Amino acid sequence: MSGGLFGAAGLLQRLRSVPVTVADLRRVADEVLPPMATGRLHVSLVDDRVDGPVVVLEEDERRVRTPLRDLAEDMTDARVGSTPEELAAALTAWVLDRPVPDAVAAEDGVAVLDWTDRTETGVGWRVVVRRGNRALPWTPSAGLDRRAVDRARAAAEERAAAVGGSLRVEGPVALWAHPEVPLLASAVLVTPGLLLDRIAAAGLALHDPHVVVTPSSPLACADAGVAARLAGETGEACQRLPWRQLARLRWI
Amino acid sequence: MVSALAPGAAAPDVLVPHWLTAAEREELGTLVRCALEGAEVHPVAAIHLSDVLTELHVATARDAMWPGSAARVRRVTGWGADVLPVRLSARELTSVLTLPELAPRLRTALCQDRP
Numbered sequence: 001m002s003g004g005l006f007g008a009a010g011l012l013q014r015l016r017s018v019p020v021t022v023a024d025l026r027r028v029a030d031e032v033l034p035p036m037a038t039g040r041l042h043v044s045l046v047d048d049r050v051d052g053p054v055v056v057l058e059e060d061e062r063r064v065r066t067p068l069r070d071l072a073e074d075m076t077d078a079r080v081g082s083t084p085e086e087l088a089a090a091l092t093a094w095v096l097d098r099p100v101p102d103a104v105a106a107e108d109g110v111a112v113l114d115w116t117d118r119t120e121t122g123v124g125w126r127v128v129v130r131r132g133n134r135a136l137p138w139t140p141s142a143g144l145d146r147r148a149v150d151r152a153r154a155a156a157e158e159r160a161a162a163v164g165g166s167l168r169v170e171g172p173v174a175l176w177a178h179p180e181v182p183l184l185a186s187a188v189l190v191t192p193g194l195l196l197d198r199i200a201a202a203g204l205a206l207h208d209p210h211v212v213v214t215p216s217s218p219l220a221c222a223d224a225g226v227a228a229r230l231a232g233e234t235g236e237a238c239q240r241l242p243w244r245q246l247a248r249l250r251w252i
Numbered sequence: 253m254v255s256a257l258a259p260g261a262a263a264p265d266v267l268v269p270h271w272l273t274a275a276e277r278e279e280l281g282t283l284v285r286c287a288l289e290g291a292e293v294h295p296v297a298a299i300h301l302s303d304v305l306t307e308l309h310v311a312t313a314r315d316a317m318w319p320g321s322a323a324r325v326r327r328v329t330g331w332g333a334d335v336l337p338v339r340l341s342a343r344e345l346t347s348v349l350t351l352p353e354l355a356p357r358l359r360t361a362l363c364q365d366r367p
Contacts, residue, residue, distance in 0.1 A: 168316070170309045170310075170312050170313045170316070171305070171306065171308070171309025171310075171312075172306055172310075173309055173310060173313040175313055177316075212317070214317060214318065217317045217318060218316055220313055220317055222313075226306060226310060229306065229307070229310050230310050230314060230317075233267050233310075233314070234314055234317075234318055234321065236320075236321060238317075
């Protein structure tokens with residue numbers, strides 16, 4: 001949803017294999033974690049008799065408890081570099097990727113299109129919350145009232161309509177992107193008519209508009225034949241939808 | 253399976269990538285636009301040439317949406333950062349190759365499938 005584990009390592013890093021040690025991670029955690037606490041998010045590093053040092057993140061009803069040795073193993077597997085700066089960046093990314101509480105989703109959630117499952121063969125609406133340059137998915141907690149879920153989704157749709165983006169017309173194709181958080185590009189599709197208006201104002205008249213969606217990539221809008229050419233000749237996972245089908249997409 | 257195609261021949265509607273530099277794509281676009289503005293182009297050829305123009309835009313749009321695809325090929329081949337695949341059908345390619353104004357260097361680039 002927001003890059004690889006711990007903020008996505010580059011190719012060179014993936015080729016190296018330097019183990020991350022618990023001692024190194026502990027030193028970095030002592031520096032990095034305390035300033036990340038907020039009025040809502042409680043961050044603590046506790047010593048467990050069995051697990052050793054453990055990071056505990058508590059935010060409303062969500063609680064994450066992870067031993068540093070597990071984190072160190074995961075970072076080693078993800079080929080995170082072993083310098084303090086690289087470990088700090090990875091640990092920060094891990095905290096930012098924590099689960100989204102229900103109240104935060106209700107207050108800040110934005111509706112976007114995302115893959116319905118790992119097969120990446122269908123898209124649907126999902127509430128995400130922006131944290132820095134990433135967008136985190138919200139999964140309603142098990143006991144949350146159905147009406148509260150609906151309210152959070154409705155509010156996320158309203159916020160989505162206000163999410164900006166940039167339009168670029170490339171011949172018969174209109175590309176719509178979010179400059180900072182790629183996944184937010186599809187938020188504009190909660191009001192597809194307004195996007196069509198903007199495309200028309202930019203000089204591109206679409207008679208049978210289709211949209212090509214790959215979550216976390218710019219959206220492409222084009223007439224049916226051009227959209228088919230665009231989507232049909234890529235090896236990338238994408239969904240090509242006629243405009244009228246946008247109204248039928250479901251919540252994930 | 254019985255095929256009407258000659259062995260090794262591309263199916264008419266299969267789009268085959270031709271890896272062109274930005275300058276070559278620009279040259280190809282200018283050439284095709286000039287041909288379409290002229291009166292000598294056969295109407296059927298004009299349709300294919302219009303599709304070539306569309307593909308030049310679509311190739312750029314494809315790279316904007318999925319920059320990783322072409323980047324992976326460029327990394328392996330060592331091609332320049334401005335090299336992109338322009339995917340043309342056999343008919344579209346023929347419509348370009350029959351243009352008398354096609355420069356030899358661009359013809360070579362289109363025929364050898366690499367910059």
